[in-house]
Amino acid sequence: MNANGQAGAGRLAGKVAVIFGAGCVGPGWGNGRAIAVRFAQEGAVVVAVDKRPESLPETLDLAGACGARIQTHICDVGDAAQVAGLVDAVVQRHGRIDILVNNVGGPIPGGPAVLSQADWQRQLDLNLTSVFTTCQHVLPIMEAQGAGAVVNVSSTSAIRWTGSPQVGYAAAKAGVMQFGRVVGVEYARKGVRINTVLPGQLHTPLVDAFLAGQQTEGDIEALLERRRRRIPLPLSGDGRDTANAVLFLASDEARFVTGTELVVDGGMSARCD
Template sequence: MTTSRLEGRIAIVTGAGCVGTGWGNGRAVAVQLAREGARVLATDIDTGSLEETVAMAGAAGGNIEAFFCDVTDEASIRTALSHCETVLGAPDILVNNVGGSAPGGAAELSREAWDRQILFNLTSVFLTCKAVLPGMQARQRGAIVNLASTSGLRYTGAAQAGYAAAKAAVIQFSKVTAVQYAPYGIRVNTVVPGQLHTPMVENRLAGQRAGGNVEALLESRVKRIPLGFMGDGRDTAQAVAYLASDDARFVTGTEIVLDGGMTARCD
């Protein structure tokens, strides 16, 4: 359902492209916020993919401004923020969606791969919040939604120590930031997706975990989910839109877990 509950809001969504055709988390979030009335700065390092995001938004694409941003680079983040303020206005909403896993446990993961995982999944969240928070504090309002992963809550079937550690840290970073900035009218929450069926499954994870066998990977993922099916990026987008809106005005420092009951299982 499309509403106008974000009418007049300005949002920055990082990682709003997609690794393939379809509804990745960032793309779905950017489009959902735009459809609900927000003017969205959709950022990614893949500008071609951003163009597809705008096209898939249909009539709401007019509310989306695509812009290159490398969220591991402070200068790039400052440029994107400046562009947002100049073209759209000061952001009321920040959604940190950038992330990605690398296989390997503590002994197998190289130091370089570990550092990249922390930079990509955690430091990027810190850097974007660091850039946006002073302005939100001055305006006495704001909503930040960070995306983590159920890998940050429990072992989910694949050894990915760097990714799991970074995503667990995102959850705690969000809690600390939420409490610190609550007196300034800023809310900070986390969406924690589980076994979703996004384009990343076919384009990246199948090669990492199932020798390229997409069907085998999908079957193994569904078996972990009590509801018996996988959600997708649109489920993530609905949760983010709620947390970004005034419907969640009394919600901060917490998480919405989107996993079909997977982490509630004791086996």
């Protein structure tokens, strides 16, 4: 079934895709949730992973009939043993992993004089070390297969000031971007592609659940309006825009694309003001 609900083989038919961070902090189209649904629409067997059990039922609901292709798993990506166990279980069941998506992350506000040492480390662990950990366990499988695609979700905070001091998040997401470049080159001859998507200021549930409280004293509309003023395109994106970018990079349509980034921000990072 494709995005229009019509029958078809799909761009990911026959692929086994593991998506870390496939739930969401609230109702609506978060990045990971949208990626899981979009992949299922395109025929993939989707292993939707999150550490919060309550976050996954809506992912299945939004997938509709395609939800039958989604298998939910609970795993804390901060626990390497849990990640190893999850990856082993997927290989035992399906015999392979064709696509890995790393979507785990989130910001803590503060510059270097404000952010605590503990919060700095938590930002690196959540946003960057999580990518290292999943790749450490999945890349050997893809190398043995001679094929695979990894898509890591970073942020435009990796390349621009995006409106608030969040140095731990920005540094970690910049690390994700460079991780993709270095590992993409290393694994290119092994048939494995690694790319990064940089979403901009989309309206995802994270805005309502956390960011408005951090940045505009809980005024969601004020934060959304501030973000809209930065975006050249006359619309607000959401997790489905991220999902379509990830879909392209994960699919065979991107067979000649590796070690690079795709920015999804409505033109925001191209502006000079």
